[in-house]
């Protein structure tokens with residue numbers, strides 16, 4: 001085995017590490033790497049989580065690499081040479097936030113299920129830590145996605161709160177071998193569609209009855225309306241400031257209008273679509289709550305829940321449920337063919353979990369977040 005990034009090795013089943021070439025379009029020959037990364041993630045997700053819904057699309061990888069003004073993205077891949085060309089069998093990413101968390105590097109490592117146990121992750125982890133150190137980072141964070149099956153053996157829980165992960169998962173063992181500690185468990189929940197329209201209407205009516213006339217809801221799809229974009233950015237900022245993070249040492253990121261526009265342009269370039277429902281406080285004209293559902297027609301079966309937030313001073317009026325119920329109704333109208341929606345919540349966020357459980361979301365695995373010093 002070699003870990004060189006030099007010219008392609010002769011055809012062999014041995015793996016080697018290399019920097020993926022950057023293609024500016026999927027039509028270019030160099031796009032093999034981004035296509036291979038997406039395929040490798042899909043194969044891994046089927047084994048690790050039970051389906052490929054969470055895998056990136058090739059265009060998603062490409063657009064992500066074209067957009068680095070808020071998060072710099074460094075990547076290394078493991079490949080084996082085949083008669084058809086190089087096959088991606090592993091990937092490491094190191095994400096560096098540009099405007100916040102100057103000490104932090106966020107790493108991700110995935111190895112193709114058929115190529116595990118051959119030291120590939122060990123080499124990718126070495127590259128990740130060397131790269132983070134060379135960038136002056138002193139703290140390393142990584143995550144392990146896991147499926148819905150209940151752990152049969154021992155589990156690991158974060159010191160700061162709730163949630164657990166099977167202690168014998170390869171990713172958990174690797175993270176610990178890297179000196180990292182479990183700091184937060186996120187729950188992935190799934191709701192199978194359609195949600196009965198009567199149920200959505202009931203949730204909407206019940207929450208409207210509590211919220212009263214003091215609030216008015218607005219729903220939109222891209223492009224973000226000029227009228228609301230500044231307040232929408234403020235809500236994203238509030239979410240980043242408020243989100244419980246367990247034992248993770250991470251400061252909030254910076255959100256403003258320019259960033260919302262940049263993110264929206266990237267979503268459009270990937271073919272992502274969304275629907276937002278927000279609540280306006282009528283007396284002040286202020287947007288005080290919002291929720292977003294996002295999807296891509298390249299992955300027709302599922303939709304992902306993105307941010308949901310209610311400003312602190314407006315909590316307790318059922319606005320979280322109201323915006324979610326209205327958004328579910330709009331999503332059903334815009335995307336009737338979708339079969340499921342996923343949402344992610346920190347296990348230490350009981351209010352958000354309670355709303356999702358009431359709506360009918362059921363646990364579908366999760367994500368264990370590890371962090372520790374870069375030694």
Ligand SMILES: CC(C)(COP(=O)(O)OP(=O)(O)OC[C@H]1O[C@@H](n2cnc3c(N)ncnc32)[C@H](O)[C@@H]1OP(=O)(O)O)[C@@H](O)C(=O)NCCC(=O)NCCS
Pocket residue numbers: 044048108109110111112115116117118119120121122123142143144145168169170171172173174175177
């Ligand atoms: C975790 C993962 C990246 C390991 O890839 P790999 O190439 O098989 O790993 P390596 O052969 O380099 O082994 C690295 C370490 O992982 C752990 N590990 C990997 N496979 C294991 C297994 N089947 N049983 C126990 N430990 C395992 C061990 O700590 C191992 O070190 P060791 O051999 O010194 O004990 C791979 O299983 C994977 O892609 N899992 C899903 C994604 C994920 O969980 N990533 C988290 C990264 S922290």
